[in-house]
Amino acid sequence: MPSMTKIITENDGSTWLGSPIGCYLLNEEQALFDDVVSDIFGFNAIQLGFLQADLLRNSRVPLVLKASETKGDLLCETQQLPISSNTMDLVLLPHTLDFSINPQQTLREVERVLVAEGHVVITGFNPISSWGLRRFVSKRCASSSAMWHAHFLSALRIKDWLNLLGFEIVGVRMACYKLPLQSTQWLQRFDALDRLGARYCPMLGGVYCIVAKKRILGMRIIKPNWARAKMKRGLVISPTKKEDVANSVTNDQY
Template sequence: MDSTASEKSIIALDSWLQTPAGVYARAWEQQCLDRLTVDIFGFNAVQLGLPQFDALAASRMPNKWQVDARLPSRQPADSRLKLVSAFDELPFDTHSLDLVVLPHVLEFSAEPHQILREVERVLIPEGRLIICGFNPASLWGARQAMGRLTGRRYLPRATEVISLPRVKDWLKLLNMGVSESHFGCYAPACRTEKWLRRHAYMDRAGARWWPFFGAVYIVQAIKRVKGMRLIGPAWTKNPATAPAGVPVTNKRREQQDG
Protein backbone atom coordinates (compact mmCIF):
# COMPACT_ATOMS: atom_id res chain seq x y z
CA MET A 1 0.00 0.00 0.00
CA ASP A 2 1.53 3.30 -1.11
CA SER A 3 1.29 6.68 0.59
CA THR A 4 -1.60 7.82 -1.68
CA ALA A 5 -3.73 4.82 -0.79
CA SER A 6 -2.84 5.28 2.88
CA GLU A 7 -4.00 8.90 2.76
CA LYS A 8 -7.28 7.87 1.13
CA SER A 9 -7.81 5.31 3.91
CA ILE A 10 -7.22 7.96 6.58
CA ILE A 11 -9.73 10.25 4.87
CA ALA A 12 -12.22 7.37 4.86
CA LEU A 13 -11.61 6.92 8.58
CA ASP A 14 -12.28 10.64 9.17
CA SER A 15 -15.64 10.30 7.42
CA TRP A 16 -16.51 7.06 9.21
CA LEU A 17 -15.90 8.63 12.63
CA GLN A 18 -18.80 11.01 11.91
CA THR A 19 -21.27 8.13 11.44
CA PRO A 20 -23.35 6.80 14.38
CA ALA A 21 -21.01 3.81 14.73
CA GLY A 22 -17.97 6.09 14.65
CA VAL A 23 -19.43 8.39 17.32
CA TYR A 24 -20.25 5.32 19.44
CA ALA A 25 -16.69 3.95 19.16
CA ARG A 26 -15.08 7.34 19.68
CA ALA A 27 -17.08 7.96 22.87
CA TRP A 28 -15.88 4.69 24.42
CA GLU A 29 -12.29 5.34 23.35
CA GLN A 30 -12.34 8.85 24.79
CA GLN A 31 -13.61 7.57 28.13
CA CYS A 32 -10.97 4.84 28.30
CA LEU A 33 -8.12 7.13 27.19
CA ASP A 34 -9.07 9.74 29.76
CA ARG A 35 -8.89 7.10 32.47
CA LEU A 36 -5.48 5.85 31.30
CA THR A 37 -3.68 9.11 30.51
CA VAL A 38 -4.69 11.02 33.63
CA ASP A 39 -2.40 8.84 35.79
CA ILE A 40 0.64 8.88 33.46
CA PHE A 41 3.10 11.49 34.68
CA GLY A 42 5.87 13.19 32.76
CA PHE A 43 6.55 16.28 30.67
CA ASN A 44 6.05 15.47 26.97
CA ALA A 45 3.12 13.67 25.33
CA VAL A 46 2.34 13.21 21.62
CA GLN A 47 -0.70 12.02 19.69
CA LEU A 48 -0.21 10.74 16.15
CA GLY A 49 -3.05 11.14 13.68
CA LEU A 50 -6.79 11.89 13.99
CA PRO A 51 -6.51 15.62 14.77
CA GLN A 52 -10.28 15.86 15.36
CA PHE A 53 -9.90 13.41 18.26
CA ASP A 54 -8.22 14.66 21.48
CA ALA A 55 -6.65 11.55 22.97
CA LEU A 56 -4.64 13.68 25.45
CA ALA A 57 -7.56 15.69 26.83
CA ALA A 58 -7.15 14.32 30.37
CA SER A 59 -3.35 14.23 30.39
CA ARG A 60 -1.73 16.57 32.92
CA MET A 61 1.62 16.79 31.13
CA PRO A 62 2.72 20.39 30.44
CA ASN A 63 3.81 19.76 26.83
CA LYS A 64 1.36 18.10 24.44
CA TRP A 65 1.72 17.82 20.65
CA GLN A 66 -0.58 16.70 17.86
CA VAL A 67 1.30 15.23 14.89
CA ASP A 68 -0.50 14.71 11.58
CA ALA A 69 0.76 13.65 8.19
CA ARG A 70 -1.49 16.18 6.42
CA LEU A 71 -1.68 19.95 6.51
CA PRO A 72 -4.61 21.18 8.65
CA SER A 73 -7.63 22.30 6.65
CA ARG A 74 -8.49 25.03 9.15
CA GLN A 75 -7.05 26.77 12.20
CA PRO A 76 -7.16 24.43 15.24
CA ALA A 77 -9.43 25.52 18.07
CA ASP A 78 -7.58 23.84 20.95
CA SER A 79 -4.26 24.72 22.54
CA ARG A 80 -2.30 21.67 21.41
CA LEU A 81 0.78 22.35 19.30
CA LYS A 82 0.27 21.09 15.75
CA LEU A 83 3.10 19.47 13.79
CA VAL A 84 3.08 18.04 10.28
CA SER A 85 5.39 15.07 9.86
CA ALA A 86 5.59 11.53 8.56
CA PHE A 87 4.81 9.05 11.32
CA ASP A 88 7.86 6.91 10.50
CA GLU A 89 10.25 9.89 10.87
CA LEU A 90 9.15 11.84 13.92
CA PRO A 91 10.73 15.26 14.59
CA PHE A 92 11.71 14.42 18.18
CA ASP A 93 15.01 13.54 19.81
CA THR A 94 15.78 10.03 20.95
CA HIS A 95 14.50 9.34 24.48
CA SER A 96 12.55 12.60 24.66
CA LEU A 97 8.86 11.64 25.05
CA ASP A 98 7.02 10.26 28.07
CA LEU A 99 3.81 9.23 26.29
CA VAL A 100 2.77 8.48 22.71
CA VAL A 101 -0.81 7.66 21.66
CA LEU A 102 -1.63 5.95 18.34
CA PRO A 103 -5.41 6.12 17.70
CA HIS A 104 -6.01 3.76 14.73
CA VAL A 105 -2.70 4.69 13.12
CA LEU A 106 -1.20 1.25 12.52
CA GLU A 107 -4.23 -0.04 10.60
CA PHE A 108 -4.13 2.79 8.08
CA SER A 109 -0.40 3.05 7.50
CA ALA A 110 1.83 1.52 4.86
CA GLU A 111 4.63 0.66 7.33
CA PRO A 112 3.19 -0.09 10.79
CA HIS A 113 6.40 -1.81 11.93
CA GLN A 114 8.50 1.24 11.10
CA ILE A 115 6.09 3.49 13.00
CA LEU A 116 6.45 1.33 16.09
CA ARG A 117 10.23 1.34 15.78
CA GLU A 118 10.20 5.13 15.51
CA VAL A 119 7.93 5.43 18.55
CA GLU A 120 10.26 3.15 20.52
CA ARG A 121 13.17 5.43 19.57
CA VAL A 122 11.61 8.65 20.85
CA LEU A 123 10.21 7.17 24.07
CA ILE A 124 12.24 7.47 27.25
CA PRO A 125 12.99 4.32 29.27
CA GLU A 126 9.78 3.35 31.08
CA GLY A 127 7.85 5.61 28.66
CA ARG A 128 4.26 4.68 27.80
CA LEU A 129 2.65 3.80 24.48
CA ILE A 130 -1.14 3.54 23.98
CA ILE A 131 -2.61 1.97 20.82
CA CYS A 132 -6.25 1.97 19.69
CA GLY A 133 -7.44 -0.55 17.11
CA PHE A 134 -10.38 -2.46 15.68
CA ASN A 135 -10.75 -6.04 16.86
CA PRO A 136 -11.16 -8.58 14.03
CA ALA A 137 -12.48 -11.14 16.55
CA SER A 138 -15.76 -9.26 17.06
CA LEU A 139 -19.16 -8.75 15.46
CA TRP A 140 -17.78 -5.73 13.64
CA GLY A 141 -14.79 -7.73 12.44
CA ALA A 142 -17.05 -10.50 11.14
CA ARG A 143 -19.20 -7.92 9.32
CA GLN A 144 -16.06 -6.39 7.81
CA ALA A 145 -14.89 -9.83 6.59
CA MET A 146 -18.26 -10.45 4.93
CA GLY A 147 -18.12 -6.98 3.38
CA ARG A 148 -14.97 -7.92 1.51
CA LEU A 149 -17.03 -10.49 -0.38
CA THR A 150 -20.17 -8.41 -0.88
CA GLY A 151 -18.41 -5.09 -1.40
CA ARG A 152 -20.28 -3.40 1.48
CA ARG A 153 -17.72 -2.90 4.23
CA TYR A 154 -18.81 -1.78 7.67
CA LEU A 155 -15.51 -0.30 8.84
CA PRO A 156 -13.53 2.14 6.70
CA ARG A 157 -11.33 0.63 4.03
CA ALA A 158 -7.87 -0.23 5.36
CA THR A 159 -4.95 -2.50 4.56
CA GLU A 160 -5.91 -4.90 7.34
CA VAL A 161 -7.44 -4.93 10.77
CA ILE A 162 -4.68 -5.93 13.20
CA SER A 163 -5.56 -8.24 16.09
CA LEU A 164 -4.42 -7.53 19.63
CA PRO A 165 -2.23 -10.69 19.91
CA ARG A 166 -0.40 -9.61 16.78
CA VAL A 167 0.18 -6.12 18.18
CA LYS A 168 1.51 -7.66 21.39
CA ASP A 169 3.99 -9.75 19.38
CA TRP A 170 5.26 -6.63 17.60
CA LEU A 171 5.66 -4.83 20.91
CA LYS A 172 7.51 -7.77 22.44
CA LEU A 173 10.08 -7.65 19.64
CA LEU A 174 10.74 -4.02 20.59
CA ASN A 175 11.19 -4.86 24.29
CA MET A 176 7.93 -3.16 25.17
CA GLY A 177 5.88 -4.94 27.81
CA VAL A 178 2.08 -4.74 27.73
CA SER A 179 0.81 -3.45 31.07
CA GLU A 180 -2.95 -3.55 30.42
CA SER A 181 -5.53 -3.90 27.66
CA HIS A 182 -9.22 -3.05 27.37
CA PHE A 183 -12.08 -4.00 25.03
CA GLY A 184 -15.27 -2.08 24.33
CA CYS A 185 -18.21 -1.53 21.93
CA TYR A 186 -20.05 -4.88 22.04
CA ALA A 187 -23.14 -3.78 20.11
CA PRO A 188 -23.75 -5.43 16.70
CA ALA A 189 -22.63 -3.74 13.49
CA CYS A 190 -25.63 -1.41 13.17
CA ARG A 191 -25.54 1.68 10.99
CA THR A 192 -28.15 3.80 12.76
CA GLU A 193 -28.08 5.42 16.19
CA LYS A 194 -31.51 3.98 16.98
CA TRP A 195 -30.36 0.37 16.70
CA LEU A 196 -27.08 1.03 18.46
CA ARG A 197 -28.99 2.42 21.45
CA ARG A 198 -31.33 -0.59 21.42
CA HIS A 199 -28.32 -2.86 21.88
CA ALA A 200 -26.72 -0.74 24.60
CA TYR A 201 -27.34 -3.54 27.10
CA MET A 202 -24.73 -5.64 25.26
CA ASP A 203 -21.97 -3.33 26.49
CA ARG A 204 -22.66 -4.39 30.07
CA ALA A 205 -23.19 -8.04 29.19
CA GLY A 206 -20.21 -8.24 26.87
CA ALA A 207 -17.80 -6.73 29.38
CA ARG A 208 -18.80 -9.49 31.78
CA TRP A 209 -19.44 -12.58 29.66
CA TRP A 210 -17.35 -12.19 26.48
CA PRO A 211 -14.81 -9.47 27.34
CA PHE A 212 -12.33 -10.23 24.52
CA PHE A 213 -14.83 -9.80 21.69
CA GLY A 214 -15.36 -6.05 21.82
CA ALA A 215 -15.22 -4.22 18.51
CA VAL A 216 -12.48 -1.84 19.70
CA TYR A 217 -9.43 -2.44 21.89
CA ILE A 218 -6.94 -0.19 23.65
CA VAL A 219 -3.57 -1.52 24.79
CA GLN A 220 -0.95 0.20 26.92
CA ALA A 221 2.73 -0.78 26.80
CA ILE A 222 5.85 0.29 28.69
CA LYS A 223 9.28 0.64 27.11
CA ARG A 224 11.73 -1.65 28.88
CA VAL A 225 15.50 -1.17 28.69
CA LYS A 226 17.57 -4.21 29.56
CA GLY A 227 20.41 -3.82 32.03
CA MET A 228 19.03 -0.73 33.73
CA ARG A 229 18.56 -0.63 37.49
CA LEU A 230 18.26 2.13 40.06
CA ILE A 231 21.37 2.77 42.19
CA GLY A 232 21.00 4.61 45.49
CA PRO A 233 23.45 7.18 46.82
CA ALA A 234 26.65 5.92 48.42
CA TRP A 235 25.88 7.38 51.86
CA THR A 236 22.81 5.17 52.25
CA LYS A 237 24.92 2.05 52.56
CA ASN A 238 25.28 0.60 56.05
CA PRO A 239 28.96 0.66 57.15
CA ALA A 240 28.41 -2.61 59.00
CA THR A 241 27.64 -4.34 55.70
CA ALA A 242 30.68 -2.92 53.85
CA PRO A 243 33.26 -5.50 52.77
CA ALA A 244 36.04 -6.00 55.33
CA GLY A 245 39.56 -4.79 54.55
CA VAL A 246 42.33 -7.15 53.54
CA PRO A 247 44.27 -8.45 56.58
CA VAL A 248 47.83 -7.14 57.01
CA THR A 249 49.30 -10.64 56.85
CA ASN A 250 47.71 -11.20 53.48
CA LYS A 251 49.15 -7.92 52.19
CA ARG A 252 52.68 -8.93 53.29
CA ARG A 253 52.25 -12.32 51.64
CA GLU A 254 51.17 -10.65 48.41
CA GLN A 255 54.25 -8.40 48.53
CA GLN A 256 56.57 -11.39 49.09
CA ASP A 257 54.97 -13.25 46.18
CA GLY A 258 55.56 -10.24 43.94
Protein backbone atom coordinates (compact mmCIF):
# COMPACT_ATOMS: atom_id res chain seq x y z
CA MET A 1 0.00 0.00 0.00
CA PRO A 2 1.55 3.33 -1.03
CA SER A 3 1.89 5.94 1.67
CA MET A 4 0.14 9.30 1.55
CA THR A 5 3.52 10.95 1.06
CA LYS A 6 4.01 9.12 -2.23
CA ILE A 7 0.50 9.92 -3.42
CA ILE A 8 0.84 13.63 -2.76
CA THR A 9 4.27 13.80 -4.38
CA GLU A 10 3.42 11.95 -7.56
CA ASN A 11 -0.13 13.02 -8.32
CA ASP A 12 -0.88 16.41 -6.92
CA GLY A 13 1.92 18.05 -4.97
CA SER A 14 3.73 19.88 -7.76
CA THR A 15 0.49 21.09 -9.36
CA TRP A 16 -0.91 22.45 -6.10
CA LEU A 17 2.37 24.06 -5.05
CA GLY A 18 2.51 25.81 -8.41
CA SER A 19 -0.87 27.46 -7.78
CA PRO A 20 -1.16 30.93 -6.14
CA ILE A 21 -2.00 29.48 -2.72
CA GLY A 22 0.79 26.90 -3.08
CA CYS A 23 3.36 29.58 -3.97
CA TYR A 24 2.22 31.60 -0.97
CA LEU A 25 2.73 28.57 1.29
CA LEU A 26 6.18 27.85 -0.18
CA ASN A 27 7.36 31.43 0.30
CA GLU A 28 6.15 31.59 3.90
CA GLU A 29 7.69 28.26 4.87
CA GLN A 30 10.94 28.99 3.06
CA ALA A 31 11.32 32.09 5.21
CA LEU A 32 10.59 30.06 8.36
CA PHE A 33 13.19 27.39 7.59
CA ASP A 34 15.80 29.91 6.43
CA ASP A 35 15.58 31.63 9.80
CA VAL A 36 15.50 28.48 11.93
CA VAL A 37 18.25 26.36 10.32
CA SER A 38 20.81 29.18 10.27
CA ASP A 39 21.27 28.86 14.05
CA ILE A 40 21.59 25.06 14.18
CA PHE A 41 25.05 23.54 13.89
CA GLY A 42 26.37 20.03 13.35
CA PHE A 43 27.77 17.73 10.67
CA ASN A 44 24.78 15.98 9.02
CA ALA A 45 21.30 17.20 8.07
CA ILE A 46 18.41 15.70 6.10
CA GLN A 47 15.17 17.03 4.62
CA LEU A 48 12.38 14.44 4.43
CA GLY A 49 9.89 15.30 1.71
CA PHE A 50 8.64 18.58 0.22
CA LEU A 51 11.61 18.59 -2.14
CA GLN A 52 10.06 21.30 -4.30
CA ALA A 53 11.76 23.70 -1.87
CA ASP A 54 15.40 23.79 -0.77
CA LEU A 55 14.70 24.24 2.91
CA LEU A 56 18.34 23.63 3.94
CA ARG A 57 19.81 26.30 1.67
CA ASN A 58 20.57 28.55 4.65
CA SER A 59 22.00 25.77 6.84
CA ARG A 60 25.63 25.80 8.02
CA VAL A 61 25.72 22.00 8.27
CA PRO A 62 28.34 20.70 5.78
CA LEU A 63 26.63 17.43 4.73
CA VAL A 64 23.04 17.90 3.52
CA LEU A 65 20.75 15.13 2.24
CA LYS A 66 17.26 15.14 0.73
CA ALA A 67 14.97 12.13 0.84
CA SER A 68 11.52 11.06 -0.34
CA GLU A 69 9.87 7.99 -1.82
CA THR A 70 10.28 9.13 -5.44
CA LYS A 71 13.36 11.36 -5.73
CA GLY A 72 16.29 12.83 -3.84
CA ASP A 73 19.57 11.56 -2.44
CA LEU A 74 17.73 8.76 -0.62
CA LEU A 75 14.62 6.88 -1.77
CA CYS A 76 12.88 5.63 1.35
CA GLU A 77 9.77 5.64 3.48
CA THR A 78 9.75 7.93 6.48
CA GLN A 79 8.65 5.04 8.70
CA GLN A 80 11.87 3.11 7.92
CA LEU A 81 14.85 5.38 7.38
CA PRO A 82 17.98 3.70 5.94
CA ILE A 83 20.18 5.73 8.28
CA SER A 84 22.30 4.58 11.20
CA SER A 85 21.21 5.52 14.69
CA ASN A 86 22.64 8.64 16.33
CA THR A 87 24.10 10.11 13.14
CA MET A 88 22.00 13.14 12.15
CA ASP A 89 22.30 16.57 13.75
CA LEU A 90 19.28 18.11 12.02
CA VAL A 91 16.12 16.60 10.52
CA LEU A 92 13.48 18.62 8.65
CA LEU A 93 9.90 17.34 8.46
CA PRO A 94 8.04 19.81 6.18
CA HIS A 95 4.46 18.49 6.28
CA THR A 96 5.93 14.99 6.42
CA LEU A 97 3.70 14.01 9.33
CA ASP A 98 0.65 15.46 7.55
CA PHE A 99 1.04 12.88 4.78
CA SER A 100 2.58 9.94 6.62
CA ILE A 101 0.52 6.78 7.04
CA ASN A 102 2.02 6.44 10.53
CA PRO A 103 3.21 9.84 11.82
CA GLN A 104 4.11 8.48 15.26
CA GLN A 105 6.42 5.87 13.75
CA THR A 106 7.99 8.58 11.60
CA LEU A 107 8.78 10.57 14.74
CA ARG A 108 10.23 7.48 16.41
CA GLU A 109 12.56 7.02 13.43
CA VAL A 110 13.60 10.66 13.65
CA GLU A 111 14.39 10.23 17.35
CA ARG A 112 16.46 7.15 16.53
CA VAL A 113 18.65 8.75 13.86
CA LEU A 114 19.22 12.02 15.73
CA VAL A 115 22.29 12.48 17.89
CA ALA A 116 21.92 13.71 21.45
CA GLU A 117 21.14 17.44 21.37
CA GLY A 118 20.16 17.09 17.70
CA HIS A 119 17.25 19.15 16.35
CA VAL A 120 14.08 18.38 14.42
CA VAL A 121 12.06 21.09 12.65
CA ILE A 122 8.43 20.25 11.85
CA THR A 123 5.85 22.17 9.84
CA GLY A 124 2.23 21.15 9.55
CA PHE A 125 -1.22 22.45 8.70
CA ASN A 126 -3.06 23.96 11.65
CA PRO A 127 -6.60 22.51 11.96
CA ILE A 128 -7.67 25.47 14.13
CA SER A 129 -7.48 28.04 11.34
CA SER A 130 -9.17 29.12 8.12
CA TRP A 131 -7.01 26.46 6.42
CA GLY A 132 -8.52 23.82 8.67
CA LEU A 133 -12.00 25.04 7.76
CA ARG A 134 -11.11 24.87 4.07
CA ARG A 135 -9.92 21.31 4.57
CA PHE A 136 -13.18 20.40 6.36
CA VAL A 137 -15.16 21.57 3.34
CA SER A 138 -12.81 20.35 0.58
CA LYS A 139 -12.35 16.88 2.05
CA ARG A 140 -15.97 16.14 1.21
CA CYS A 141 -15.41 16.99 -2.42
CA ALA A 142 -13.96 14.14 -4.51
CA SER A 143 -12.39 16.56 -7.02
CA SER A 144 -10.52 18.59 -4.39
CA SER A 145 -6.74 18.66 -4.23
CA ALA A 146 -5.02 15.92 -2.24
CA MET A 147 -3.40 18.64 -0.14
CA TRP A 148 -6.75 19.11 1.60
CA HIS A 149 -6.86 15.41 2.49
CA ALA A 150 -3.84 15.63 4.78
CA HIS A 151 -4.02 14.72 8.49
CA PHE A 152 -3.94 18.34 9.76
CA LEU A 153 -2.47 17.26 13.09
CA SER A 154 -2.60 19.96 15.75
CA ALA A 155 0.57 21.51 17.13
CA LEU A 156 -0.50 20.43 20.62
CA ARG A 157 -0.66 16.78 19.56
CA ILE A 158 2.77 16.94 17.90
CA LYS A 159 4.24 18.53 21.03
CA ASP A 160 2.75 15.73 23.17
CA TRP A 161 4.31 13.09 20.92
CA LEU A 162 7.66 14.86 21.06
CA ASN A 163 7.56 15.08 24.85
CA LEU A 164 6.84 11.35 25.09
CA LEU A 165 9.94 10.67 22.99
CA GLY A 166 12.09 12.82 25.24
CA PHE A 167 12.33 15.93 23.11
CA GLU A 168 12.50 19.43 24.49
CA ILE A 169 10.36 21.99 22.66
CA VAL A 170 12.65 24.88 21.69
CA GLY A 171 10.07 27.07 19.98
CA VAL A 172 6.80 27.26 18.04
CA ARG A 173 6.02 29.72 15.25
CA MET A 174 2.97 30.30 13.08
CA ALA A 175 2.56 31.54 9.51
CA CYS A 176 0.07 31.80 6.62
CA TYR A 177 -2.74 33.93 8.07
CA LYS A 178 -4.27 34.72 4.68
CA LEU A 179 -7.44 32.92 3.66
CA PRO A 180 -6.61 29.83 1.55
CA LEU A 181 -7.92 31.16 -1.76
CA GLN A 182 -6.75 30.15 -5.23
CA SER A 183 -6.97 33.66 -6.68
CA THR A 184 -3.82 35.78 -6.77
CA GLN A 185 -5.93 38.92 -6.74
CA TRP A 186 -7.80 37.92 -3.61
CA LEU A 187 -4.62 36.80 -1.85
CA GLN A 188 -3.11 40.23 -2.47
CA ARG A 189 -6.21 41.88 -1.01
CA PHE A 190 -5.64 40.01 2.24
CA ASP A 191 -1.95 40.95 2.60
CA ALA A 192 -2.70 42.76 5.86
CA LEU A 193 -3.90 39.52 7.47
CA ASP A 194 -0.34 38.22 7.84
CA ARG A 195 0.63 41.25 9.89
CA LEU A 196 -2.60 41.51 11.88
CA GLY A 197 -2.88 37.77 12.50
CA ALA A 198 0.67 37.47 13.80
CA ARG A 199 0.00 40.33 16.21
CA TYR A 200 -3.53 39.70 17.46
CA CYS A 201 -4.28 36.02 16.73
CA PRO A 202 -0.87 34.32 16.64
CA MET A 203 -2.19 30.77 17.11
CA LEU A 204 -4.61 30.93 14.16
CA GLY A 205 -2.02 30.73 11.39
CA GLY A 206 -2.61 28.12 8.70
CA VAL A 207 0.83 26.57 9.28
CA TYR A 208 2.86 25.95 12.43
CA CYS A 209 6.60 25.38 12.79
CA ILE A 210 7.89 23.42 15.79
CA VAL A 211 11.58 23.24 16.70
CA ALA A 212 12.56 20.52 19.17
CA LYS A 213 15.81 19.17 20.61
CA LYS A 214 16.56 15.55 21.46
CA ARG A 215 17.40 15.09 25.13
CA ILE A 216 18.95 12.01 26.76
CA LEU A 217 17.80 11.33 30.32
CA GLY A 218 20.65 11.21 32.78
CA MET A 219 23.14 12.73 30.36
CA ARG A 220 25.03 15.82 31.45
CA ILE A 221 27.33 17.75 29.18
CA ILE A 222 30.50 18.69 31.10
CA LYS A 223 31.98 21.99 30.01
CA PRO A 224 35.48 23.16 31.01
CA ASN A 225 35.63 25.77 33.76
CA TRP A 226 37.99 28.26 32.18
CA ALA A 227 37.72 30.60 35.17
CA ARG A 228 39.37 28.03 37.49
CA ALA A 229 41.80 26.54 34.98
CA LYS A 230 44.07 29.58 34.69
CA MET A 231 47.74 28.98 33.82
CA LYS A 232 50.19 29.88 36.55
CA ARG A 233 53.00 32.26 35.77
CA GLY A 234 56.15 30.38 34.78
CA LEU A 235 54.22 27.11 34.66
CA VAL A 236 55.05 26.52 38.35
CA ILE A 237 52.58 24.43 40.33
CA SER A 238 51.69 26.27 43.52
CA PRO A 239 51.28 24.22 46.77
CA THR A 240 47.77 23.89 48.12
CA LYS A 241 48.39 22.81 51.74
CA LYS A 242 50.11 24.65 54.60
CA GLU A 243 52.11 21.49 55.41
CA ASP A 244 53.57 21.47 51.91
CA VAL A 245 54.60 25.10 52.27
CA ALA A 246 56.31 24.45 55.64
CA ASN A 247 58.17 21.38 54.30
CA SER A 248 59.31 23.34 51.27
CA VAL A 249 60.75 26.11 53.45
CA THR A 250 62.51 23.62 55.76
CA ASN A 251 64.13 21.77 52.87
CA ASP A 252 65.40 24.99 51.38
CA GLN A 253 67.16 25.87 54.65
CA TYR A 254 69.15 22.61 54.57
